[in-house]
Amino acid sequence: MSGLCDGRVVVITGAGRGLGRAHALAFAAEGARLVVNDLGVGLDGTPGADSPAERVAAQIRAAGGEAVAHGGDIATSEGAAALIRTAVETYGRLDTLVNNAGFLRDRMLVNLDEDDWDAVLRVHLKGHFLPLKHAAAHWRAETKAGRTPAARIVNTSSGAGLLGSVGQGNYSAAKAGIIALTLVAAAELRRYGVQVNALAPAARTRMTERTFAETMTAPDTGFDAMAPENVSPLVVWLGSAASAGVTGRVFEAEGGRITVMEGWRPGPSADKGARWSPAEAGEAALKLLAQAEAPGAAYGA
Template sequence: MGICDDRVVIVTGAGRGLGRAYALELAAQGAAVVVNDLGVSNHGEDTGESPADAVVAEITAAGGRAIANHADVADWDATGTMVAQAIETFGGLHAVVNNAGFVRDRMFVSATPDEWDAIMHVHLRGHFCTSRHAVDYWRGQAKAGKPVDGRIVNTTSGAGLHGSMGQTAYSTAKGGIATMTLVQAAELARYGITANALTPNARTRMTEGAFGEAMSKKDGDFDTFAPENTAPLVAWLCSAASSEVTGQVFELIGGKLTLCLGWSDGPSEDAGRMWQAEEVGGAVDRLMADRPKAKPVWGTS
């Protein structure tokens, strides 16, 4: 028996790295899994590979249930077909794990519009399309008087929460995903749908270039940055047990699970009237002195 018995879950970008670890854990916990992966490189180029099929083979060889899907997560029609495939094959849908993405690292002064658009397309539109079709299905079930216990699990990043040098587009997209999660949670609760986000810290194709040595496996030590470390959290968020948790962002580093607090009101000073321009600087200095220290942008000291 697993915590996801009889659940049906779509995992995007599930052919490698974190997505693969999620798919394998979900299947081990009893879920039927739609393993989605377009098979592109770390920068989004076609490789001609089909890693989704390899993951499905692993799952079925272990006695689990899974099917492969090769849709582009930013393709509206293709993601609609993917959701329909899950429902037709396994009889329903309970969770969507939005994991697919790639990077185009570039300092802001060197970034191009095409690179910017590519990152927004795969991360923001990619998170939107699959979830939107899933929500249509769950909303229809709710309107028909059927019980709904839906889950959206999004992927943000520390880059999205406090920025990362050389990753303006990626940081912006991931920050948008964190905010989208808050809105989804607020709007969709009435239908029986929760929305949460992860900021995983793992050794993947997307991190090995920037953090390769820091995230490498050390002989004899607990493998802090193994993708498998995040998988149990994903399985729990997709399960019925997480029904009371929504609108949250979780960070996991090795065995350390952190609940991110996000933006909140800081120090304030009320003049009781319109501020004079020459007064503003002093007020800002006092507010900055009173505020808690912010986490630094990645890549700065």
């Protein structure tokens, strides 16, 4: 490996399995020192019986790397603060935060319970906000002390947050919120040497195994397009000092493809210079829609 992250301290949430585990191993292979966070819950967020975070940390140490496990709930202020504190107290610094933790409770909207809405928003959106907040507070203090960092945050969104996904109103809303949070954080934290980007990955994990049931392995090359390890190289680069100048961006990564996503921006517009009547507004809207690009269809539509 190239040693792209030699000496950097990287915190990854939801790193016990799937994408988070792949990210942790990829960062370690590039010389990073890891804090591996995972609450060890099931796919629906209920408590599990094992400690996947410790298994991943032990695997990294067995390969000659440095890693510690953290099993706290990062959707609480206490757990998020403890996560950041673990990095600083263990390694003396913090360089990169990868927010990845999440789970699913899928229902069509008319069947979606309030508890299932709250649980998914809590882990995905609040679980991004709180570690980000505590990491940012640390980096702000470093900057005020004259030690401006080359800090990086990589957030995990989804195509569901970009286009919507039928049966996943709670998940889609949370992932869309993560994109907006990324844009705000990139603008606010730039002064402290912090770059913030988001990724919309497509890979086979516990959360997507029904969607990507087939291996999608190319017969001629043996390339498994849905392996989570395909997503990690971009995450490692975004989390390294080599990504200097890249912030406030959203990327999509799937197999061997990387795409820069271009979000909301003004399209066709009309200005009457006075108040429209409802009929006039409707007529103008139809004309503008005829000039506009058609939106992508929601997944499952």
